[in-house]
Amino acid sequence: MLDTRFVLSRDLLRSTYFRFAFILTSLFVAAYFVAGWIALGAIGDDLDDRVEQAAILRSLEMIEMFEAGGREALIIEVNARALALDPEDDLIWLGTSDGAFLAGHLIPNAVGLETGDVSGTSLGQDDDDTYFLLNKPFDGFRLISARSYEETDDISAVVLSAFGGATALLVIISGLAAIILSRSGQSRIDHITDVLRKIGGGELGHRIETNDRRDDLGRLSTRINEALDQLESTVGGIKQVSADIAHDLRTPINRLGIRLERLQDRASGSPVLEKELEEATGEIEKITTTFDALLRISQIEAGARKAKFGAVPLADIAGNLSEAYEAVVEDAGQKLVSAVAKEACNTLVHGDRDLLLQLGANLIENAIRHAGAGAEIWIETGASPGTVWLAVSDNGPGIPPAEYDNVLGRFYRLDKSRQSPGSGLGLALVKAISELHRARLSLSDAKPGLAVRIEFKPFTQALNSND
């Protein structure tokens, strides 16, 4: 169960733990992104301001130089600056107010340039970076200072890539954390599911391993285990009680039978008495039959029969039943038609052979009793993708659809069938057996008549679902 491989199974993706981790990670990454975007904007704005300020500062320094040293000093300083600056992204130009070039870098059409953002090409540069340009006229001079924003863009790019890398790392780490955490949580949930599934299958002895963990799942597991202890002792009690009842009732019934048999020996010669005693013996048989059926239903419902499950071809069951009942049906003035799937291996189900035989027998006997003389009774099996089915139907009077649920209950009998023999437990047993096999039992109108169909999961599928 504790599989540490990183397998992104569908169950894992569907798990509450994984979803929780996934949502948390997504929210975290989104918040990180918004914060980063705001920070990047602020850094960019700040860097842009610095570019503008640097250009303004340089103009002011040149003006100061002129005021201190006059025209010659200004020209020398501008040329010196022009040499020191990188002409790729930092330009300085000095001219007269009518546009004649005096010093610095060569800028075509320098006079026509306005203060503000300009493109590199308009400055005669061979790149298309954006530049901040300051056109400052003073004392018959014109000083142009242009500085590229490239540095800002470079820094932004560095920040952005660092940020992107960090985000990717964050997503990977938190994603892995999500998988690891959800896997460990999921494996515990899987263990709980597995145990509960076995309990559902009637194996009441299983318990969840808690390993003394006191977290929420640990506490939940402890509570479930306590509930299971209670359930097991209750079911055990019921089983003991029904075994006791069975014993305590059968023993006196047995004695009664013995006494009646002795009386029968003594009564020989008195036909009236003999007949009475014979009828009394018949009543004992009826009591035990009903008693057995009830006991059987309750044991099947408790899931006690699961251990006897194996591969059973439904076609075999239907074949056995039609062999056993063909003559019986014929004697009842009816006809048994068997339409059994040709390839028996296609009708394999996971089940209890004895119980499946009894299920089919009960359905056929029900049809014999209620379909009336001259009726046809069909027993069919077949397979379609995902199901293997057994159906028994007749063309008798059928039963009203409103009664379908009722007739599956215990001791329920339609008014008109009160007169015919039967315990009223036949269909209840069919229902209990179907449920034990997790098969779908459906009644429908065969127009005319009753059709009872039981759909099973195919053998391999039933095994894989581990139910």
Place this chain on the structure above:
Amino acid sequence: MKILLVEDDAVTRDYVESGLIGAGHLVDAAEEGVDGLTLASRGTYDAIILDRMLPGMDGLAVLKAVRAAGNTTPVLFLTAIGGVDDRVEGLEAGADDYLVKPFAFSELAARLTAILRRPAMMSEQTKLCVGDLEMDLVRRTVTRAGIQIDLLPKEFALLEYFMRSEGRVLSKTMLLEHVWDFNFDPRTSVVETHISRLRAKIDKPFETDLLHTIKNVGYTLRA
């Protein structure tokens, strides 16, 4: 035959004991599981009739102890529980047959005879004969007085069981279990119907009947 009977209910014990004695058997009776086990390990019995529910050590435990000691005496298990799994549980523990209470002595006697003779049934035979009735197990044909009789597969299986148990009474439940694999009691006349069809084929056309009904017990085939 010497038979050990372990049963706690006095009425049932006396009934079975007197029935067995009446049939000419020697009977040792025990009331409790421990006594039964002691007797079973001391004496040599031809068969043991063992009740499932006994005070102290229960029947299943006695049966397991008997088998664990290497004792292969045929055991007929009596159970008052009659639940769906009790039969299998008993057979798995090593019982040769089981009987659910309430039962008639005749049914018990029929089953007892069957388990006492069980080994004979295992022998490989190719031909079975009862009077002038012959069954060829290889060719799967049946003749009576030389006349071929056509049987359906289940009729053949039913007749085979009767012929292998010649002279013994077979109860309705035994036939259902053996021939149809039905470990439950169908409420219709599966057995009766097949018996009457079989009779129509093997008895009716001939002068003497071979298949007899034993009232309240079952059927027997004898010449």
